[in-house]
Amino acid sequence: MISEQAKQRMRELASRYPMARSAVMPSLHIAQQEEGYITPEGLRAVAEAINLTVADVESVATFYTMYYQKPQGKKIINVCTSISCYLRNCDSLVSHLEKRLGIKRGETTADGNYTLNTVECIASCSSAPALQVNGEFYENLTQESADALIDQLDRELGVEKRV
Amino acid sequence: MPEMIITKNLDVPGIDKLDVYRQNGGYEALAKALREYQPDDIIELIKTSGLRGRGGAGFPTGMKWSFLAKNDKPRYLCCNADESEPGTCKDRVLMEQIPHRLVEGVIITSYACKVHTAFIYVRGELAKAGREVERAVDEAYAAGLLGKNILGSDFSLDVIVHRGAGAYICGEESALMESLEGRRGYPRLKPPFPAVVGLYGGPTVINNCETLATVPAIIAGGGDWYASFGTEKSKGTRIFCLSGQVKKPGNYELPLGVPLSTLIYDEQYGGGILDDRKLKAIIPGGSSTFILSPDKVDTPLDYESIAAAGSMLGSGGVIVISDATCIVGAILRMTEFYRDESCGKCTPCREGTFWMTEILERLEHGHGHLKDVDLLMDICDNLAGKSFCPLGDAATSSITSGIRQFREEFEYHARYGCCMVSSNEKKQQQPTTASEPVGTH
Numbered sequence: 200m201i202s203e204q205a206k207q208r209m210r211e212l213a214s215r216y217p218m219a220r221s222a223v224m225p226s227l228h229i230a231q232q233e234e235g236y237i238t239p240e241g242l243r244a245v246a247e248a249i250n251l252t253v254a255d256v257e258s259v260a261t262f263y264t265m266y267y268q269k270p271q272g273k274k275i276i277n278v279c280t281s282i283s284c285y286l287r288n289c290d291s292l293v294s295h296l297e298k299r300l301g302i303k304r305g306e307t308t309a310d311g312n313y314t315l316n317t318v319e320c321i322a323s324c325s326s327a328p329a330l331q332v333n334g335e336f337y338e339n340l341t342q343e344s345a346d347a348l349i350d351q352l353d354r355e356l357g358v359e360k361r362v
Numbered sequence: 363m364p365e366m367i368i369t370k371n372l373d374v375p376g377i378d379k380l381d382v383y384r385q386n387g388g389y390e391a392l393a394k395a396l397r398e399y400q401p402d403d404i405i406e407l408i409k410t411s412g413l414r415g416r417g418g419a420g421f422p423t424g425m426k427w428s429f430l431a432k433n434d435k436p437r438y439l440c441c442n443a444d445e446s447e448p449g450t451c452k453d454r455v456l457m458e459q460i461p462h463r464l465v466e467g468v469i470i471t472s473y474a475c476k477v478h479t480a481f482i483y484v485r486g487e488l489a490k491a492g493r494e495v496e497r498a499v500d501e502a503y504a505a506g507l508l509g510k511n512i513l514g515s516d517f518s519l520d521v522i523v524h525r526g527a528g529a530y531i532c533g534e535e536s537a538l539m540e541s542l543e544g545r546r547g548y549p550r551l552k553p554p555f556p557a558v559v560g561l562y563g564g565p566t567v568i569n570n571c572e573t574l575a576t577v578p579a580i581i582a583g584g585g586d587w588y589a590s591f592g593t594e595k596s597k598g599t600r601i602f603c604l605s606g607q608v609k610k611p612g613n614y615e616l617p618l619g620v621p622l623s624t625l626i627y628d629e630q631y632g633g634g635i636l637d638d639r640k641l642k643a644i645i646p647g648g649s650s651t652f653i654l655s656p657d658k659v660d661t662p663l664d665y666e667s668i669a670a671a672g673s674m675l676g677s678g679g680v681i682v683i684s685d686a687t688c689i690v691g692a693i694l695r696m697t698e699f700y701r702d703e704s705c706g707k708c709t710p711c712r713e714g715t716f717w718m719t720e721i722l723e724r725l726e727h728g729h730g731h732l733k734d735v736d737l738l739m740d741i742c743d744n745l746a747g748k749s750f751c752p753l754g755d756a757a758t759s760s761i762t763s764g765i766r767q768f769r770e771e772f773e774y775h776a777r778y779g780c781c782m783v784s785s786n787e788k789k790q791q792q793p794t795t796a797s798e799p800v801g802t803h
Contacts, residue, residue: 215522217436217479217562223544224527228486249544262546262705263527265486277487281448282649283605283681285695319530319699320448320649321487324605324679325612334489 201244205233209248219249223259227266236267264318272307272314274352276300277331280317283324292328293317295342299349312356367579367588367599368572369615372459378494380501383462389507391578395470396515399581404474408577410585412597417442417533417570418648418677420665427475427567429557435564439472439480440542443495443571444526444533446485447648448699449679452601452613453571457484457491460575461498465521467574469507470581472519475567479520483538486526496523530703534751535568537705548707549751572601572678592618596664600678607684609633618664622646622654625663626682639684643767647676649696650756652763653683672763688783689768690775693760694722700757711754714745718761725772728779735765735772 208229212222226248230241237260239253246253260266278296280289293315297303300313307314323329326338330345337348353359366372376382383389395404409424430437441464445453456464464482472480482499484492499521502508510518524542526532532541536550539561560566576598580588589597596618602625605611610633614625622644626632635641641656646663652673654661661671668675683692701715718741724730742758749755765772774782 218543220544221524221542224541225525228525228527259544259546263486263529265526265528280695281699282645282692282696283449283611283679285692286606286681286683286687318487319702320446320450322445322451322454322485324449324451324681325603326451327605327611331487331489334487336490 201230201233201240205229206244206248209245213249220251222249223251223256224263227256227260227263231266236270270307270311273312273356274332275314275316277316277318277321278304279319279321279323279327279329281320281324283320284327284329287327289328292330292340292342292345295345296349299346310358312358313352366615367583367591368456368463368576368601369613370579372455377460378458378462378498380462380498380505383460387582388462388578389466391581392466392469392507393513395473395581396513396517401474401476404470404581407585408474408580411580411588412585412592412595413573413576413580413588414596414665415570416572416576416600416678418447418650418674420675423569423573426557426569427471429555430475430567431558431565433565436479436562437475437477437564438561438566439468439475439477440535440538440561440566440568441468441480441482441571441574442533442535442538442568443488443491444483444485444538445488445571445677446530446533447650447677447679448696449603449605449645449648449681450677451603451605452678454485454488454491455601455613456571456575457488457495459494461491461494462502463575463578464495464571465498465502465507467577468521469502469512469519470577471567471569471574473517477567478518479522481542481561482521482523483532483542484523484525485533486528492523492525499523529705530699531705531751531753534753537751538568539566546705548705549753551750593662593664593666595666596675602663603677603679604632604682605679606682607636607639607686608682609636616663619662619667621660621662622680623659625680626659632682635682635684637684637686639686641682642685642687643683643689643764645673645679645681645683645760647674648679649681649699650674650752650759651676652759653767654763655767686783686787688726688781689764689771690722690726690781693764694719694726696760697722697757700753704753704757708749708751708754710745710748711757714741714754715757717741718745718757722761725775726781728775730776732773732776734776735769738772739765 209226213219226245246256304317329338405427413423414420529547531537532547537547541547556566592598599617614631644654658671697719701719704711704715706712746755746758771782
């Protein structure tokens, strides 16, 4: 559900910019914060706040990869696989995480805890290989430090240790 | 090495906060600019300094500012902090660690360009950078450094931090404006250039984050002082993002004109090739620039010398590739990036990047044909220069330069269905080290 407070923030954004339409992207960010991904209700709320059609808002929401079109895990792990990380063996890091989490890239664990994605360069080239968990960076990773990270995330999620 | 300019005080504890930034001389350049200079004087000063764009194209900054159309429409400044060129990680560090340097640069530039509304477009993925810049802007408003009558002058400025949402193309200036206007990030046809018809139809200046963050130091030290660094045509310093197979990757600020070999091998910087292997190739300015061969390692890192060597200084992302790496695999990985990030507006780029990836993939996995190598060159020829924006051109750089220099590796893949690098490794029976060859099968 999109809260009244969130709708109010969207309306404020619309008046903050020289043209209301510019508030589409930040409003979509708000909608996604509220619901975890872009839902039909989220699109409607943004359209109403900015006075656009739903289709118009959707055309923007589907262009940008950070607006999720389906539900994601509680922890979204984005591993960079662009050239600088590739030269530092990010592919074996991805395989390791796939094994550890029991999912393939692009998938979400059945318990809804983790989504594992491979993404394009995240500006962490000098500290490759790198990944983000819900937007925060973890860099210079090894298989050991990646395992330690998942252990820590498991604890945060209250998950029993995986075998 | 001379005193750092853009990375100066970067490691001072708390420099991300306004009070510490000010204790270290922050916002004095802004005060000086408002007190001592007319807007046009600042443009002249920046022209004298020789500052050129640090985003990729290297266009002279002062000249860019002076191109703004003189009409009665509102003018805008956009800071392009949509850093996403593979191999580039400098703007992120500036925003995360010393966001006020960028904000100060934005204010001074707005004053010089007579802009009253500025945008800082921060790449969506850079969550911390976005937060830090937003906080710095809030602090600046609270301290009277933004808003009405800045520092008691008659100059007023509103700054909006706008976050992207995952689209490399929005680093292209016309796509960035589309995105800011709330649309899909499709590039616009130029001309008209943004300086004439830009954001909301007004004259617009768009500068890279590092470029704007360099402006305060030039105001403080003077144009001639800044121009004393670097070479005759490439003045000043810039941050080089050293990545790939070197011992000490990192962001290093150097005066322009320092040889590539110094950056890669000097103990203060790269410290040599990872595992003491041989240098195989260098990509000097982000993955959109042409690959250089090892015999170019002594080329000075300035715009003219790197261009003469056959590439571009680009975004400053120096990617080092050792002989442990299969060039076909590396180029495939770079091409996948452009396939994924092509916005899809122009057919040559949308279809070309897709097919180039398909062909490289079959070569890499041993299903390719000898004629694929020339086919790739042919597609590149049909792609470069045939789209609205430079993304399509960028996608061809690594392929054309890679095939020119490493044609035998591509042909080996086609002939034997396997990789030359891993085959050589096996023949030599080298003891396996921690870093096994990348991209070999």
